[in-house]
Amino acid sequence: MQSKPIVVIGSGLAGYTVIRELRKIDKEVPITLVTREPGYFYSKPMLSTAFANSKVAEQLISSSSDAMAAQLNLTVLGNTDVHSIDAQAQILQTSNGEVAFSKLVLALGADQIQLELQGTAADQVMMVNDLEDYAKFRKAIEGRQRVAILGAGLIGCEFANDLTLGGYSVDVIDLAPHALGRLLPEAAAKALEHKLSVAGVHWHFATTAQSIDASGGAIQIALANGDVIETDVVLSAVGLRPRIQLAREAGIKTGVGIEVNRQLQTNLDAIYAIGDCAETDGLVLPYVMPIMQAARALAPVLLGQTATLQYPAMPVMVKTPAYPIVVSPPAKGANGHWNVIESEDGMQCRFESADGQLLGFALLGTATAERAALVKLLPPVLA
Numbered sequence: 001m002q003s004k005p006i007v008v009i010g011s012g013l014a015g016y017t018v019i020r021e022l023r024k025i026d027k028e029v030p031i032t033l034v035t036r037e038p039g040y041f042y043s044k045p046m047l048s049t050a051f052a053n054s055k056v057a058e059q060l061i062s063s064s065s066d067a068m069a070a071q072l073n074l075t076v077l078g079n080t081d082v083h084s085i086d087a088q089a090q091i092l093q094t095s096n097g098e099v100a101f102s103k104l105v106l107a108l109g110a111d112q113i114q115l116e117l118q119g120t121a122a123d124q125v126m127m128v129n130d131l132e133d134y135a136k137f138r139k140a141i142e143g144r145q146r147v148a149i150l151g152a153g154l155i156g157c158e159f160a161n162d163l164t165l166g167g168y169s170v171d172v173i174d175l176a177p178h179a180l181g182r183l184l185p186e187a188a189a190k191a192l193e194h195k196l197s198v199a200g201v202h203w204h205f206a207t208t209a210q211s212i213d214a215s216g217g218a219i220q221i222a223l224a225n226g227d228v229i230e231t232d233v234v235l236s237a238v239g240l241r242p243r244i245q246l247a248r249e250a251g252i253k254t255g256v257g258i259e260v261n262r263q264l265q266t267n268l269d270a271i272y273a274i275g276d277c278a279e280t281d282g283l284v285l286p287y288v289m290p291i292m293q294a295a296r297a298l299a300p301v302l303l304g305q306t307a308t309l310q311y312p313a314m315p316v317m318v319k320t321p322a323y324p325i326v327v328s329p330p331a332k333g334a335n336g337h338w339n340v341i342e343s344e345d346g347m348q349c350r351f352e353s354a355d356g357q358l359l360g361f362a363l364l365g366t367a368t369a370e371r372a373a374l375v376k377l378l379p380p381v382l383a
């Protein structure tokens with residue numbers, strides 16, 4: 001009788017990366033992947049740059065479900081919804097029957113935050129959070145000229161740049177006073193805004209969409225400041241919310257995300273969480289590098305070995321070719337101030353403590369070349 005498998009729920013980067021790390025240590029331990037998607041592998045960060053690269057949805061798939069199953073010696077249960085987790089019996093109830101597990105990894109990802117919008121076209125607002133969403137969005141903008149984006153954060157700015165490269169006129173609306181307000185100091189944000197304005201982005205800051213209405217063959221967005229924008233397609237990119245409902249219903253402790261310790265373990269012994277859905281020491285880090293670090297720690301733990309999650313400084317690359325950016329924001333609540341050094345084709349912003357210690361940085365344009373040198377000076381995110 002075969003032993004119960006390690007089961008991973010979710011076929012995104014987190015799910016497949018922890019499986020790859022498991023296979024580096026143990027080639028034979030049974031592993032089952034359960035996913036509501038088909039089970040193919042693609043790079044989700046590529047969604048916000050795919051248009052300028054002339055990539056349709058199918059071209060972003062790097063490996064099919066069958067190829068991943070063969071490559072990693074695992075069972076893939078694609079197009080399968082998980083209805084509930086019986087932690088005591090160690091069984092999942094799914095749309096394809098019961099699935100038993102020895103250890104369970106929740107790699108559930110995150111959902112786009114859905115705004116409560118008013119107006120006759122509010123139901124036409126699109127979000128891009130997976131490959132199928134991207135395919136629908138590509139179809140919606142085909143033959144159109146104008147796109148409005150709700151949100152000037154990381155995803156909103158990347159999509160704005162990508163769409164202008166594709167020849168679209170883009171309006172970006174955000175309640176904040178500047179783009180990338182959570183990542184960049186004001187001087188850097190203004191520099192990015194200028195570069196994207198030249199590329200064809202129209203900014204609408206310190207305001208929100210009050211109503212979104214159909215107007216002939218177009219869409220009208222009435223803003224709280226009294227302005228009206230006419231556009232063809234509206235894309236919402238206001239942020240991510242970890243998927244925690246399945247875990248919560250199973251008695252797993254949740255905060256902003258699914259709470260885990262430094263071994264990625266939840267409050268229930270055989271259940272772990274990783275990626276955009278997980279919260280470690282109050283940190284929810286929806287980026288590639290934290291997922292890689294977490295997978296390297298989790299794989300040995302799942303196999304009964306000892307490991308502890310550590311996060312070094314992990315800079316984030318903002319995919320805005322109009323003005324390339326690498327940012328490593330200071331820890332929340334860090335005491336210090338930004339020092340900004342401008343050059344002809346770039347900008348170095350250093351967040352330093354009172355005694356001169358580097359706690360964070362934002363590098364723009366040619367200054368991104370200084371990334372490697374500055375990372376060495378930063379404290380770890382989680383030691």
